[in-house]
Each structure stands twice: as structure tokens, then as C-alpha cells.
Amino acid sequence: MTGQTELKWWQRGVVYQIYPRSFKDTTGNGVGDLQGIIEKLDYLEHLGIDAIWLSPFYPSPMADFGYDVADYCDVEPLFGDLATFDRLAAAVHARGMKIIVDWVPNHTSDQHKWFIESRSSRDNPKRDWYIWRDPKPDGSLPNNWGSFFGGPAWTFDPQTGQYYMHQFVKEQPELNWRNPEVKAAMLDTLRFWMRRGVDGFRMDVIGLILKDAALRDNPINPHAPANLPENDLFSRLIQVYNMDQDEVHEVVREIRATLDEFPERCGIGELWGPLDRWVKYYGEHGEGLHLPFNFRLMDGMGFNRMTWDAQALRGVVDALEAALPDFAWPNYVLGNHDRMRMVTRFGGEAQARVAAMLLLTLRGTPTLYYGDEIGIPDVPVPPEKIQDPQGVNLGAERSRDVCRTPMQWDASPNAGFCPPDAEPWLPLTADYTARNVAVMSQDATSILTLYHQLLAMRQETPALLGGSYKPLDEGVPTDCYVYLREDGATRYLVALNFAAEARQVRLPELGRGQIMLSTHLDR
Numbered sequence: 001m002t003g004q005t006e007l008k009w010w011q012r013g014v015v016y017q018i019y020p021r022s023f024k025d026t027t028g029n030g031v032g033d034l035q036g037i038i039e040k041l042d043y044l045e046h047l048g049i050d051a052i053w054l055s056p057f058y059p060s061p062m063a064d065f066g067y068d069v070a071d072y073c074d075v076e077p078l079f080g081d082l083a084t085f086d087r088l089a090a091a092v093h094a095r096g097m098k099i100i101v102d103w104v105p106n107h108t109s110d111q112h113k114w115f116i117e118s119r120s121s122r123d124n125p126k127r128d129w130y131i132w133r134d135p136k137p138d139g140s141l142p143n144n145w146g147s148f149f150g151g152p153a154w155t156f157d158p159q160t161g162q163y164y165m166h167q168f169v170k171e172q173p174e175l176n177w178r179n180p181e182v183k184a185a186m187l188d189t190l191r192f193w194m195r196r197g198v199d200g201f202r203m204d205v206i207g208l209i210l211k212d213a214a215l216r217d218n219p220i221n222p223h224a225p226a227n228l229p230e231n232d233l234f235s236r237l238i239q240v241y242n243m244d245q246d247e248v249h250e251v252v253r254e255i256r257a258t259l260d261e262f263p264e265r266c267g268i269g270e271l272w273g274p275l276d277r278w279v280k281y282y283g284e285h286g287e288g289l290h291l292p293f294n295f296r297l298m299d300g301m302g303f304n305r306m307t308w309d310a311q312a313l314r315g316v317v318d319a320l321e322a323a324l325p326d327f328a329w330p331n332y333v334l335g336n337h338d339r340m341r342m343v344t345r346f347g348g349e350a351q352a353r354v355a356a357m358l359l360l361t362l363r364g365t366p367t368l369y370y371g372d373e374i375g376i377p378d379v380p381v382p383p384e385k386i387q388d389p390q391g392v393n394l395g396a397e398r399s400r401d402v403c404r405t406p407m408q409w410d411a412s413p414n415a416g417f418c419p420p421d422a423e424p425w426l427p428l429t430a431d432y433t434a435r436n437v438a439v440m441s442q443d444a445t446s447i448l449t450l451y452h453q454l455l456a457m458r459q460e461t462p463a464l465l466g467g468s469y470k471p472l473d474e475g476v477p478t479d480c481y482v483y484l485r486e487d488g489a490t491r492y493l494v495a496l497n498f499a500a501e502a503r504q505v506r507l508p509e510l511g512r513g514q515i516m517l518s519t520h521l522d523r
């Protein structure tokens, strides 16, 4: 058991994800920017956040809203410039907070200078920086892989007569991490940001960077849903050869060694898959990532399948606790820029409050998603306004725009996100005059106040930060999830009710206690 005095910042801290486009616009173009984040740091500090993670803000043609990076070492002019970034990092650190940036190692933009060179001719020195293959003898695709975003994972480039690989949109060609020059260049981009004061990286689809050396066909998935869109080739296959290859761990170790060139840096990986394979990303002895993201409270063991049920959730947490080696620190995620908003997933704010209490009282680092603290739901976006390539290609119900809508700061027109005469890049909630930070921070029982109090309690409670976790059974109804967090003499009991009605928990052997906080702030 790790005593809390030895906890590192990324173990004690609560991470808050900011989608820069949607946080705060200071230029009046309807798109958020880095200066806007600087202006809202007081809010985040007051809320009780320890670290911010910024989704990509690098120069980008925005084919995938910044996850198509055209230059790893600069700032997209829409969002600001390097000087603004430096001011942001300094302002974060002045508050004792940390700054984590997104790192997108699997693919670049097709406008990145490396790819422009690579595609220019077959003998260009950068040709092998990307994954180029000849058509099969009959002219067909090199293999059967599909793109996450619809269509095949290959696009033919007539100029040089070969296909290049992209597991997302065709504007996101995949780097060839088997080429040592690629690896060296990418590790240097980590150093670039660490020298600028960055404390950690969230590594996009890190499990994808190595593929099967022979690029074998993926097997057909016999359990694929029958109603898949025609172009969803990806979901028709089992993802065996295109990700999570054993060899990837060698590269992860090199990435970690690069982080360790600087003190106290933290590596977070976007990862999924079965527990026994996922846990390997910590490294055999902790020489891998500090925090492989754990999405199981959202996904269970699959994708978007977690039932919001006391026993199921407990099962997921207990399985995770059991799978972690001693050195591995747990973490939990309940929302991000790719997923359904918490309030929508749980069918309303009452269960979203229970979810917040769960996330902030489990053993491990929580990552919050901006706007969840004010209960922003998925916001309907008219079909003609859909911008996310996943929605454009695979149908409106797959669009991620709905969970990327602007943060709502106050009751003024455009909710204080952008000037009243500007048009926010995505719509606000219909109830934004009530659902905003200014109004809800004045309300002693709002979900925002709940987050604020949970964060404050967590920060000052060793039992919640580093204490042990023990689920309880006896006297607990099956639609409740009850656990103890314990550190020395202090013991916190967390009792979560997933039923619509009140429930009673009988735990006589624990003796008497005091209610510290309730989800509706009414006890």
C-alpha cells in the first residue's frame, strides 16, 4: 500500500480534459483558444483541479479536429502561438498545477512536411517514414483492414502507384514506427514540449503505433452487428494485426525512457482491450506508461457496453484492482471528446451525481471531461451542421460533435463562450441561461457544487487519495455499491445507490459515522 506522502502528483491529482476549440474564445471566431484557457485558470484552480490535459492545439488542417497534426512543435494560429503556450504553462505552474498535452504518434496530417516529402517519389528519403504498399497483383488493396472512420484503411496515391495506410481518415497517414528515424524524430517532439515545461503526455492510440510486420488480413468478426453502415469495414473485422502487437512494449519503454530524461513527467496512454493485455502497458516492472487510460467504467470489457449497474461496476473495479501489479496505479475515466456525455449516458443528472462520486472516491487518478461538472448533456447538432468525420462518414448517430459543444460560463448570449455577435462552432444547450458556471456556482445544491465539494474533500483526505479500497457485501442491497477507503485510523464509507428509490444499507459492525457529503448535498 502506497502511503500518501509518497504519492506523485499524477497519483494525487485530478486531471481535467480541455477540448481547446470549445473552452473559451477570446478572438470572436467562435472557436476557443489558448488565451481563453489562461483566462479560465482561476476557475479550474477554485474548482480543485490539479492538472489540465489539452486536446491537440498544433497546426492542423482539422480533418479530424487537430488529431491530424501538421507540425508537432508549433501552435495552430486559430489557438494562438508558442508565446501564448509559454504564458499558459507559466500560469498553470504559478498555481501549482500541471499541464499535460496530447501527443499523436500514430499518424500525422497529410499536410505534414514529412508526408509531403514521403509521397513525392518512391525514392524520397522519407518514403519509408510512412506505410506504403503495392496493390495486390489484381490491383486490389494491400490487405482487408478498415478505417475506424469508415472505408478501407488504404488510399491509392496515383502519383507513385502505391497505397498508404490510414486507420482514421485518409488525411491521417500512419507513421512507420519500425523506421528508427521516425522514432528518433517523434521522441524529439516529446523533448521539445518537456523543455517548454510540459509535465505529461496523453498519447493518442498508442497501442496502434506498431502493426503486424507482415500486415496480415484481420479475421472476420462473426459477431459483428447486422445493421452496420455499408462502409464500416472496421467493425466487421476482429482487430488482431492492426494494433496491440507484443513488440509495441519495446517502443513504449523507449518512450518512457525519454520521459525519464526529465524529472516527474507522466505518460498516459489511450488504450483499450482485455485486462490481461491492457495491464502490460504499465511495463513488466513499471517501465511502461504511468497511466494506461482505463475506460472500463464506460465500456465494461467492450465498447460502449457498460451497464450502469451496481454489481457490474463493482465487478469492473474489483477485476481491475485484482489485475494490477503492486507498482501499478489505477485510474478511471467517465467521459471524453469521443464518447457520449455522462448525463446522457446515465439518463439524467441524478445518476451523473452518483457517477461523479464514484469517479472521485475510487482508488486511482480520475480524469474529468470539461463541462461534465455542469452536467452538459449530448447536444443535438442538426444533420447539415455535423463536422466530425466519424459522423459525416458513418452516420449522425456516430458523430462526436454532440459531446464537444462549448463550455457554458454564464447566462449572457453565447454563454460567455464567445462574444455575443460571434457564432459558436457548435450549438449550446437549450437551457444554457441556467446551466452555466456563474449561475450554478451560486446554487448550494447544483452538480457543480457537488464536484467542487467532492474535489475539496478528496484533496484533503488521505484515505481517499492513497487509502485502501474494500468493497462490502453484507447488509448491502444488490442495487447499491458500497466500499470503504481506509488509511490508518480514518475510514471513509462510500455508499452509492443505483436504484430510483431510497435504499437502506445495514452495517452495524462499522459503528457510527458522520455523513461528509451526499450526492444531492441535502444531508
Ligand code: TEU
Binding pocket: 064, 067, 068, 104, 148, 168, 204, 205, 270, 337, 338, 339, 390, 400
Ligand atoms: O481516438 C481513437 C478511438 O478509439 C476513437 O476513434 C473511437 O473509436 C471513436 O471515436 C469512438 O466514437 C483517438 C482520439 O481520441 C480521437 O479523437 C481521434 O479521432 C482518433 O484517436 C484519431 O487520432
